[in-house]
Amino acid sequence: xxxxxxxxxxxxxxxxxxxxxxxxxxxxxxxxxxxxxxxxxxxxxxxxxxxxxxxxxxxxxxxxxxxxxxxxxxxxxxxxxxxxxxxxxxxxxxxxxxxxxxxxxxxxxxxxxxxxxxxxxxxxxxxxxxxxxxxxxxxxxxxxxxxxxxxxxxxxxxxxxxxxxxxxxxxxxxxxx
Numbered sequence: 001x002x003x004x005x006x007x008x009x010x011x012x013x014x015x016x017x018x019x020x021x022x023x024x025x026x027x028x029x030x031x032x033x034x035x036x037x038x039x040x041x042x043x044x045x046x047x048x049x050x051x052x053x054x055x056x057x058x059x060x061x062x063x064x065x066x067x068x069x070x071x072x073x074x075x076x077x078x079x080x081x082x083x084x085x086x087x088x089x090x091x092x093x094x095x096x097x098x099x100x101x102x103x104x105x106x107x108x109x110x111x112x113x114x115x116x117x118x119x120x121x122x123x124x125x126x127x128x129x130x131x132x133x134x135x136x137x138x139x140x141x142x143x144x145x146x147x148x149x150x151x152x153x154x155x156x157x158x159x160x161x162x163x164x165x166x167x168x169x170x171x172x173x174x175x176x177x
Contacts, residue, residue, distance in 0.1 A: 001143065008147045011139065013154035019082055020158025021165075023068060027053060028166035032065060035167050039074070039159050071129060075155045083135070084128035091120070 027033040032053050053061070053069055061069065064081065071080035099105060107113055127134050136144050 004141055004143045005146060005150070008139075008141075008143075008150040009154075012147055013150040015154070016079065016082065016151045017154035017158035017161075020078055020155045021162045022158075023064065023078060023081075024159050024162035025166055026062075027065060028162065029169075030062070030065075032061060035163055035170065039163075075152055078155060079131050079151060080128045083131040084124060087124045087127055087134075088121075091124070 024033070024039070028035060053065065053073060059066075067084065068077045068081045071077035071084075108117075132148070135147070139147060141147060
């Protein structure tokens with residue numbers, strides 16, 4: 001059990017925490033989110049306009065934030081987005097590792113290949129939305145609930161650190177002015 005927890009911290013907790021920090025800090029930096037808004041309220045539509053991380057403002061967000069909102073925001077959306085990125089990167093890597101010549105690359109521009117990529121992307125989004133069914137096959141563990149809890153703890157630590165860091169950066173900007 002201890003080894004499984006340690007493995008979960010290394011393989012899930014730290015990466016999810018780091019991704020959470022990056023996504024939220026960038027949301028604070030871009031002004032999508034105010035440091036005054038609690039994270040649990042950030043993805044809901046509010047009349048006070050302190051958060052633009054909602055489906056209503058999705059078109060004005062950068063790509064990753066838009067996808068995060070598409071997946072529902074919060075912890076669930078962050079893990080879904082991270083799962084989508086992992087699946088897509090694995091497919092791209094596998095393609096490039098299996099390229100045998102120019103004919104493989106030029107085949108990408110056929111109508112059939114473009115349709116297949118579109119369908120593949122939709123399937124990848126579905127897999128990402130159902131991330132809790134994707135990851136048990138990747139991480140062969142008997143303690144999957146522990147892994148989800150550690151991912152959530154990593155998410156909360158990353159979010160808290162992003163909030164604190166954004167506040168410190170805002171104070172530095174105010175002091176310089």
